[in-house]
Every structure is written in C-alpha cells, then in structure tokens.
Amino acid sequence: MVSSNTLITLSGVTKIYGRRAVLNEVSLSVEEGTATALIGRNGSGKSTLLAVMAGLLKLSSGVLRQSPPRLRIGYAPEAFTGTKLPAEQYLRHMGRISGIPPAPLERQITELLEAFHLQPFRKEPVVSFSKGMLQKVNLIQSLLGEPQLLLLDEPLSGLDLPAQYTLIDRLQELKRKGTALVLSVHEPLCVEALEAGVHVLQAGRTVMVTSADKLRGESSSYLVCTELAEHEQQRMTGLPGFIAARPVQTLMAPKCTEWIVDTASADDFLRCILRQGGSVISVEHRSGRSLLEEWMDPKQKVEENAG
Template sequence: MANLVDRNFAGGSIGVATSLIELEQISKQYGRRPVLEDVSFTIEKGTVTALIGRNGSGKSTLLSILAGLVQISSGKLSCKDPNLRIGYAPEMFPGLKLTPEQYLRSMGQISGLAPVLIEQELTTLFQLFKLEHFRKQSMLNFSKGMLQKINLIQSLLGSPSLLLLDEPMSGLDLPSMNKLADLLIVLRNKGTAIVFSVHEPQWIELLADQVHVIHEGKIVKSIQGSEKLNIKPSTYILLSNLSIQKLQQLKEMAGFISINTFKDSCNIERTALTVTSSESDTFLRVILESGGSIQSVEPRGGSHDLEKWMNPRS
C-alpha cells in the first residue's frame, strides 16, 4: 500500500482476461416484489464496470449481491477465485461515535490484516484523502464528504482484488473526486476489478471499460470497450452562488446531463454542472443572468444515448 498512489507503476493494464465472477440470469425478489431479473455479465480482472440507471433501478441491490451481503433468489453466481478479497463501499455511511482510527483498525482486524499492515495502509490513505488531522476525532460531527472518505478507505484496506463502490463520488469535493479517479485507474492497471454505480458521465468516460444500463431490475443495454461508448462532446461548468430554485431550473433545460453540489477545500459550496456542448452557451448565459458566478468551463466528452439513464430522477 505504500506505493498505492504511485502513477509510475510497472506493467500497465492486464492483457489476458481473467474472470473473477460470473453472473448467469440472476434474479432477486423481496416478497413478491422483483428487484433484479435475469441479470447476466462477467467481471474480469483489471477492468472497470459502470452500472447506471435511475434511482430504484436495482444498482445498489446488485452491488450488495456481489459483496455477498444479499442472497440471490434464482440464477447462478460463480466466483472463479477462491482467494477473492472484496472491498465494498455502500452508498450511505453513518456518523459513528468512534474515531476514524478506531473504526478502520477494527475493520482491518475483521479482514484479517496484520496490525503493522493496517497502520501502513491507514497512514497512506489518511494522507491521500487529507484526513490526518481528523483520525482521532469522533465521526459524529463529520460532514457527508468526510464520512464518504472514511467509507472509501475501509473498502480499500487489504488491497482488494474486487472493489465495489456505490456512488463513490457522492459528497466529495472536486479535488477528492479527481484523487479517487486517479487511484482507481492505478488499481485497475494493477489488476483490481472495479464495479461502481454512477450518475455522472465524466467518470464513465474516464474510467469504464464496460457499462451496464439497469432499468426496473433488468439490464437493458450493455456496452463493452471504451471505444464503443459513442462519446460526444459535453461541457463541465464549475459555478457558485445560485439558489436551489435556479439550480432546479437548470435541470429542466434542454442539454442538461448531470449536476453535483459539494464544498471545496476552502469550505465554499460549489456546483459542478455537465451539459451538452451544443447548449453550453445557453447555460452560461442563464447562470450569469441569474446572479451566479462561474469558476471554470472545461470541454469534456459525453455519453451519447446513455445520458437519459444517468438522470437520478425517476
């Protein structure tokens, strides 16, 4: 873990596909209510799989099944690696009376890690997420972003070969998002398989090798290989000083893709807005006319016909 964030690693992407988990027509029901139906795909070593879909589509249930926390109702789930180590960061992480150090040491011990290894990894990860000064404080008053960082750290302990992340960017400020993205790229190239749910198209463009669109518990579209993602241009706008009502108006405009509000390193609330490039001038004009401030405008890719599935609204 000492060189966990070192970009100058040897090797690179895994060249030979190695299956870790295979799902064959799995379904899950709670009582008579179907949550997942006939889901099939393979998770391979050194790949990143993105799960997208509106809220309630079944993404979190699928991740819980992969983590071994929820049993399937039918179908077949095959683990091809008897020594598979899984790291899992759920979408919600509660504030606890424990300090981050106490909680994470306990999680490391439960995972069977040696105390020396736990301390080495915690030192590296606390530095990465800039939590060194908070490791001995109670988590009861931590912000959502700080709790999310603790959630991510516990999932990374022990260098898992399969990393499952449910909305990992939720609550993080932009620098932390970028650090996490860099880390995931390093882990992927070292052989870790990553499966994550996401609403923001920029992270799919940057990270994903394959995408599965889930709608009402079924995979309705699968895309294999980054060259087949049909990327089209989009614009990433970093802004501030807009009311909730004005932000809601932006969501209703033609060309809207995604929006995320967070606090930056100076504790100033920012909003990251992604829109189609063809409509970016309109969005910029509306933001300024509504009294908003624009910090940066960055051309990026998009997600073509995937955009409609990234909107968390039902």
C-alpha cells in the same frame, strides 16, 4: 466458457422482495483489471446488484460464482452513517476483519487518511463528520488491502472535486494492478476516466451492455410515439437496433412510449410505428455522451407541441 481471469460471474440472477423482482434475470461477468459502471435511474437495481456481488444478499434464483472462492472484496455502500469510534480506530477494526497484518494496515491507514486530507481528524469520532468526510472514511475502508474486487455504490457522492480526482487516481492505479472495479455512478467522469464497460439497468433488468469508448462513437435516436398494442411493443423490442423503451407523458397524448434505438435503425422503427397505427410525436438524435448522461439521470419527459 469462463475466462481464466474472470473473478465473478452472475448468471440469471434474480432477487425478489415481497412480490417485486428488484433484480430480474441479470447476467454479468467481471474480469481482473477491468472497470464496470452500473447505470440507470433510482430503483433500477444497482445497489441491490452490488450487495449481491458483495455476498450480503441471498439470491432468490440464479447462480453467482467467484474465482478464487475466497475472493478479497472491498465494498463501500451508498449509505454510511458513521460510528462513535475515532476514524483511525474504525479503519483499524475494518482492516483487521479483512485480515491485513498490523504493520501494513497502519501504513495504509496513514497514507489514505493523508491522501483524502483526513489526517488531522483521525482521532475524531466518525459520527461527527460531515457528509463528504463520512464518504471519504467509507471509501478508505473499502480500499484497505487493495482488494481483488472493489464494489462502490455512488462513490463520488458528497465528495468535493479534489477528493473526486484523488479517488479516480486511486481507482486507475488499482485497475492497472489488476483490481476489478464495479461502480454504480451518475457521473460520466468515472466512466470515461476508468474506460469502463457500461451495464444499464432498468426496473431490475439489463437493457444495454456497452462501453464508454463505443458510446463516444455512437449516436442513438429517441422516438416518441403514441402507445401501441402490447403485443406489437413486445415484437418491436426484438428488432435490430433496439436499445430500450419506456413510458412517457406528452402534452399531445397522456400515454406514449419513447423508443431508444441505434440511429441507423431509426427509419425502420418509424415505419413500424406508423404501420401499426401509431402517431410519431418527436424524433431526436443524440451523441454517445448524451446517451450516457441520459441513462445516468433519466427524467420523465414531457414533450411540448408548438403546433
């Protein structure tokens, strides 16, 4: 049953480009006054999911519901190349498209330009701006009108520290007022400051749904073992405590699998690996924050063996 304060719901959403499923059976609901962080490696589907929620992409399958139907949405894409228009004229144009009345729009433009220290450049063409300045204009246009749902793709990218804190302060204020925030991020700062729910994507699929608070109190184990038979690996994904699995390379064996599991279930997974004839290469326990950082910037892992 959908909650009365749920703004947008995605059920079994799939988006296919060519023959590749960029999103594969993703389900997600967003309630007013909440923050949701989308994390995962590049190519995991975060940007596509945001574009779907913004109504910019047609679904290949699945259902997207908005409540109310004409939801007021702000959206800042990751790539913003600028425009030949002066900053204030571009923002005025975007505000009018959103239906913001002239007087409130002018007040908001002036206030946001001052907050992000762009007031001296308001009459300069946006295309001449630096990367950080472009990102500020991109964010400002998404904030106009205090949207009910705010979608931000890598919002801290290119921003200096003062601008990052300015943005986070704004987002915290919007969240308190009831705006729902959905962000793709690579920095724990946003997740923790906004007390965000965490939605982890891997190759277009949801592999974990949790929260910053829960991650802070959890530990996970990373078990690297030699590759098992495909049917055995599939069976292990259904065991209690499973979080994710991914292929990795090691110096001991070219084809290995890294199993990420709740630490409390690590022994069960190790026994299962050994029963199936697998060899354990390494075992590592990590805190919740380390797990969060790992999912934000996971790297191909090459294990060294000193033996």
